[in-house]
Amino acid sequence: MRIHNFNAGPSVLPKKVVKKSAQSIINFNGSGLSLLEISHRSIDFLEIIEKATFLIKRIMNLNDDYAILFLQGGATLQFSMVPYNLMNQTAAYLDTGFWAHNAIKEAKKFGKVKVLFSGKNKNYTYISTNYHIPCNMDYFHCTSNNTIVGTQMKIFPKTSIPIVCDMSSDIFSRTLDFCQFGLIYASAQKNISSAGMTIVIVKKNILETIRKNIPSYMDYKIHIQNNSILNTPNVFSIYTSMLTLKWIENKGGLSILEKNNQKKAQLLYDEIDKNNLFENKIHKENRSNMNVTFFLKEKHLEKEFNKMWKKENIVGLDGHRYLGGYRASIYNALPLKSIQFLIEIMKEFERKFS
Ligand SMILES: *Cc1c(COP(=O)(O)O)cnc(C)c1O
Numbered sequence: 001m002r003i004h005n006f007n008a009g010p011s012v013l014p015k016k017v018v019k020k021s022a023q024s025i026i027n028f029n030g031s032g033l034s035l036l037e038i039s040h041r042s043i044d045f046l047e048i049i050e051k052a053t054f055l056i057k058r059i060m061n062l063n064d065d066y067a068i069l070f071l072q073g074g075a076t077l078q079f080s081m082v083p084y085n086l087m088n089q090t091a092a093y094l095d096t097g098f099w100a101h102n103a104i105k106e107a108k109k110f111g112k113v114k115v116l117f118s119g120k121n122k123n124y125t126y127i128s129t130n131y132h133i134p135c136n137m138d139y140f141h142c143t144s145n146n147t148i149v150g151t152q153m154k155i156f157p158k159t160s161i162p163i164v165c166d167m168s169s170d171i172f173s174r175t176l177d178f179c180q181f182g183l184i185y186a187s188a189q190k191n192i193s194s195a196g197m198t199i200v201i202v203k204k205n206i207l208e209t210i211r212k213n214i215p216s217y218m219d220y221k222i223h224i225q226n227n228s229i230l231n232t233p234n235v236f237s238i239y240t241s242m243l244t245l246k247w248i249e250n251k252g253g254l255s256i257l258e259k260n261n262q263k264k265a266q267l268l269y270d271e272i273d274k275n276n277l278f279e280n281k282i283h284k285e286n287r288s289n290m291n292v293t294f295f296l297k298e299k300h301l302e303k304e305f306n307k308m309w310k311k312e313n314i315v316g317l318d319g320h321r322y323l324g325g326y327r328a329s330i331y332n333a334l335p336l337k338s339i340q341f342l343i344e345i346m347k348e349f350e351r352k353f354s
Contacts, residue, residue, distance in 0.1 A: 001313060002313065002337075002338075003313050003314075003315060004312075004313060004314045004315065004338040004341055004342065005315055005316055005334065005338070006314065006315065006316040006317045006327070006328045006329050006330070006334070006338070006342070007315060007316030007329060008147060008148075008169075008190070008291065008316065008320070008327060008329040009147070009168075009169065009187075009189045009190040009195075009329070010189040010194065010195050011189065011190055011191075011316070011329055011331055012329075012331060012333045012334045013193070013240075013244065013333050014244065014247045014332075014333045015333075016243075016247060017240060017243040017244050017247055017333075020243050021035075021236075021239065021240045021243060024239065025236075028044070029044065031044070035235065035236060035239055036235070036236060038235065040229055040232050040233055040235050041229065045235060045239075046227075048235075048238060048239050048242050049070065049227065049228060049229075049238060051242050052068075052070070052238060052241055052242040052245060053068040055242065055245035055246065055248075055249065056068050056199070056201065056245060058249075059172065059245060059248055059249065059253060059254060060178040060201070060254075061178060061179075062178055062179065062201065065203055065204060065205065066201055066202065066203055066204070067201075067202050067204050067220075067224045068199065068200070068201055069199070069200040069201075069202070069220065069223045069224065069228050070197055070198075070199060070200075070228045070233055070234070070237075070238045070241075071197070071198045071200055071223060071228070071233075072196060072197065072198065072233070072234060073198065074187045074195070074196075074198055075099070075166055075168045075185060075186065075187040075198060076102070076187075077198070078166070078185040078198060078200065079102055079103040079105075079106035079107070080106045080107075080109065080110070080218070081218050081220070082103075082107070082139075082141065082164055082183065082185070083106065083107040083109075083110035083111060084110060084212070084214055084218050084219075085207065085210055085212075085214060085218070085219065085220050086138055086139050086162065086164070086183070086206065086207075086210070087107065087110045087111040087138050087139070088111070088138050088209070088211065089111055089112060089138060090111060090112040090113070090114055090136075090137055090138060091107055091111065091112075091113060091114070091137055091138045091139050091140070091141060092113075092114045092115075092116050092133055092134065092137040092139070092140045092141070092161075093107065093113050093114070093115050093116070093140075093141045093142075094115075094116055094117050094118075094127070094131075094140075094141070094142045094143070095115050095117065095118035095119065095120060096117070096119050096124060096127050096142070096143050096146050096151060096153070097119070097124045097143060097146030097147070097148055097149050097151065098124075098146075098148045098149070098320075098322060099143055099146065099147065099148070099166060099168070100141075100142070100143040100146065100166070101120070103141060103143070103166060107141070111138075114134070114137065116131040116132070116133065116140075117130075117131045119151075123149070123281070124146060124149040124151065125149065125151070125281050125282050125283060125286075126151065126282070126283035126285075126286050127146075127151055127153055127286045129155060129157070131157075133157055133159040133161065135159070135160050135161060137161050138161070138162075139161055139162040139163070139164050139182060139183075139206075140157070140159055140161055140162070140163050140164065141164045141165075141166075142156070142163070142164075142165050142166070143165070143166040144156075144165050144166065144167045144170050145167070145168075145169040145170035145173075145288055145290050145291065146169075146288070146291075147168065147169040147190070147290070147291050147329075148291075148320040148322060148323060148327075149282070149293060149323065150280075150282055150287065150288045150291040150292055150293035150327065151282055151283075151286040151287070151288055152170060152286060152287070152288040152289060152290065153286075154285065154286070156176075156180060156181075158180075162181075162182025162183065162203070162206045163180060163181045163182055163183075164181070164182060164183045164184075164185075165181050165183070165184050165185075166185060166186070167184050167185070167186045168185070168186045168187045168190050169186075169190040169191065169290050169291060169329075169331075170190075170191070170288075170289070170290045171184070171186040171190075171191055171192065171199070172191055172192065172244075172245075172248055172254065172257065172332060173191060173254075173257060173258065173261050173289065173290055173331070173332055174254060174257070174258040174261065174289070175254045175255050175258055178201075181201070181203070182202070182203045182206040183200065183201065183202045183203065183206065184199075184200070184201040184202075185198055185199065185200045185201075186198065186199050188237055188241055190290075190329075190331060191290075191331045191332055191333075192240075192241045192244050192245075193237045193238075193240040193241035193244060194234075194236065194237045194240055195237070196234045196236075196237050197233070197234040197237035197238055197241065199241070200220070200223075202220055202224075204224065207220055207221050207224075216230065217230065217231070248332070257332050260332075260336070261289045261290070261330070261332065262289055263336070264289075264330050264334070264336055264339045265287070265288070265289040265290075265292060265330060267336075267339055267340070267343060268292050268328060268330065268339055268342070268343065269287060269292065271343045271346055271347070272292070272294045272346075275346055275347070275350050276297075276350055276354040277296060277297055277298070277301065277305075277346075277349060277350050277353060277354055278294045278295065278296060278297065278346065279294065279295055279297055280292070280293060280294045280295075281293070281295065289330075290329065290330060290331060291327055291328070291329050291330075292327065292328045292329075292330060293319060293323070293325060293326065293327045294325060294326050294327075294328075295319075295324075295325035295326070296325070296326075301353055304349070304352075304353060305349055308345060308348070308349055309342070309345050312341075312345060314341070314342060314345070316329065317342075328342060
């Protein structure tokens with residue numbers, strides 16, 4: 001039975017990755033041990049970290065100026081770890097959604113935050129490019145994809161200060177010049193692996209200005225020195241992410257995934273725009289290729305629509321609890337077939353009720 005998994009996170013992973021990961025829980029590399037039973041200091045695990053690091057650098061075209069870390073605490077911990085490490089006085093932030101807003105809230109505990117743009121009074125339905133980044137800020141923080149509302153930054157500003165980006169919900173979904181970023185973080189449960197692990201990609205030289213005495217777990221430099229095993233890491237999630245990274249390369253890398261993702265998103269947005277019963281509220285140039293949000297124009301049809309998709313093995317289509325409506329999260333591993341299936345349901349619904 002095929003389940004169409006539109007969950008926002010934890011979310012759909014490649015079938016092959018899940019299968020291999022499951023086998024490794026029973027018997028890891030023929031060792032007779034479960035992946036859950038191996039030491040995080042064993043050669044086997046060190047090879048996994050090394051391989052994952054190597055693949056991330058190759059996929060993103062990054063050189064050894066960058067360090068790759070596999071941490072815990074989710075993107076949420078990064079909301080405070082970033083200012084703890086990088087903020088001396090003032091940092092610039094974009095307020096483009098609920099997660100961006102939380103990042104700002106945490107940063108304010110460490111210093112001054114200058115919000116260069118806020119989409120809050122327009123319900124975060126667009127992202128301005130019309131702002132100026134003062135060059136005396138410690139860093140500039142943005143969220144590349146706003147998972148809840150369904151917007152995505154298509155271009156990033158040019159600036160001489162480090163750009164810090166929360167890429168939790170669109171990392172590895174498109175090609176970008178990743179060297180323009182000083183620090184990228186992404187929790188694994190959207191497009192990479194299971195929950196409980198966060199990838200941090202940091203340009204080492206931006207850490208040189210730190211003057212503070214930082215608690216060890218919060219200090220990027222200490223994690224770099226310890227190769228992500230300062231304490232016991234999430235072995236399972238790191239292993240599974242390594243499998244996903246291999247899958248990405250086997251698919252042909254980010255340019256191929258980007259094409260697939262654009263196609264999938266375009267099909268769904270086209271249907272929402274054509275269909276008499278649904279609407280998307282995001283400015284067209286900011287529509288996300290990862291999280292497609294839509295609403296019924298007539299709210300009283302909600303019960304009927306919910307009944308219809310829920311009986312068809314579609315899961316995870318409910319909008320975020322803050323917003324209501326619907327959200328189709330269509331990450332890398334979601335097959336085109338699932339999009340086509342959802343579109344058929346939306347068409348059938350239109351035929352019946354409009
Ligand atoms: C999911 C998400 C987060 C929160 O991640 P946690 O791992 O739950 O801390 C932060 N930012 C974005 C953009 C997200 O999509």
